[in-house]
């Protein structure tokens with residue numbers, strides 16, 4: 001193994017969950033790193049987000065575990081129900097489905113707290129407006145230029161760095177679906193006997209129907225209530241976490257839904273309208289200079305039904321940090337190129353899982369009489385294979401083989417794309 005790279009200048013762009021995970025991972029491998037984040041201050045943004053054991057295993061090594069578990073929903077099982085009457089079609093352990101479901105803002109607060117505790121500086125209000133991939137360097141909106149040996153761009157779904165890597169603007173495609181979503185203090189729902197059961201104790205339920213599904217879960221021991229209604233939508237594509245939704249539209253969609261959950265949804269005062277956009281997999285996660293590496297949603301965004309966006313970003317952070325350590329100080333190119341090759345196939349499968357389960361839910365009951373029993377396995381989430389994985393152990397195991405292949409590609413000046421032809425999926 002090469003000597004640790006104390007002297008390697010390292011910048012992370014974005015202090016979301018992916019950027020924070022990268023900061024923790026780099027710190028754990030002995031690197032000093034600084035983070036540049038666009039916003040001045042973070043709020044408690046988003047709603048429910050799953051963190052799987054595959055991520056928690058790594059986060060524990062970086063000193064963050066118990067507090068995350070405390071945030072997560074405590075129910076043992078989740079139920080998959082029939083749209084029109086709530087009949088339970090399948091039940092499965094929550095840990096096989098999404099792992100620990102908690103509020104994204106609460107998880108984020110803990111990630112940020114740990115990064116600060118480790119002494120990693122986060123420069124808030126630092127909007128990166130340009131990159132020079134060869135230096136490499138970045139320019140902030142105030143004109144400051146910062147140089148590094150490697151830049152890790154965890155700058156989210158609308159990543160500027162992705163354009164540098166690809167050389168063109170990668171526009172979002174409509175997935176054909178949108179979500180209405182709401183998150184609120186749910187105590188008042190306990191007063192309605194019709195929907196009380198969904199707030200009285202921690203629970204996760206999913207109602208599936210024709211081209212529609214509704215996910216409901218509680219957080220903070222039933223004090224907070226979240227529903228997410230995914231429905232067909234071919235409207236204009238706008239990716240935003242802040243677009244207000246129309247509750248009248250929601251009421252139209254749920255008018256034939258199980259009256260118990262419909263009662264809870266109807267009482268909701270306001271919701272967000274979130275278009276589920278889709279991006280094709282990209283053939284490279286690393287700039288031509290090999291010195292800017294994408295991480296998280298900037299290179300592998302997930303559909304919400306995958307429940308793995310943050311967990312896969314955490315795995316990517318662990319793998320990139322370990323590759324940089326194994327490659328040695330003079331070998332950033334080897335590290336970044338091995339990183340993308342080690343990660344691509346697994347991430348792609350995790351992304352496809354989200355499409356698969358959505359399609360199975362939306363089609364399971366089509367053209368079926370109410371009295372026909374369906375096979376519960378047909379509607380269960382199939383995420384459990386993702387959880388036992390140890391991203392660091394896998395990197396150590398495959399390093400030699402993949403680094404030999406990449407060394408040859410670098411020598412030949414012929415880096416192979418992550419896939420050839422048209423990728424599987426939407």
Ligand SMILES: Cc1cc2nc3c(=O)[nH]c(=O)nc-3n(C[C@H](O)[C@H](O)[C@H](O)COP(=O)(O)OP(=O)(O)OC[C@H]3O[C@@H](n4cnc5c(N)ncnc54)[C@H](O)[C@@H]3O)c2cc1C
Nearest residue numbers: 014016017018038046047049128155156241296297309310
């Ligand atoms: C507001 C918001 C709400 C979300 N809510 C949910 C949810 O409820 N459930 C769920 O499963 N997932 C949600 N997600 C997505 C989820 O957080 C991600 O899939 C996952 O955590 C991986 O995130 P990431 O760090 O790669 O990207 P992000 O979480 O998007 O973080 C990217 C960070 O980079 C910063 N950034 C972007 N551009 C620049 C720039 N030019 N210069 C400097 N900084 C920059 C952003 O401000 C942001 O902090 C949400 C994301 C956002 C942004």
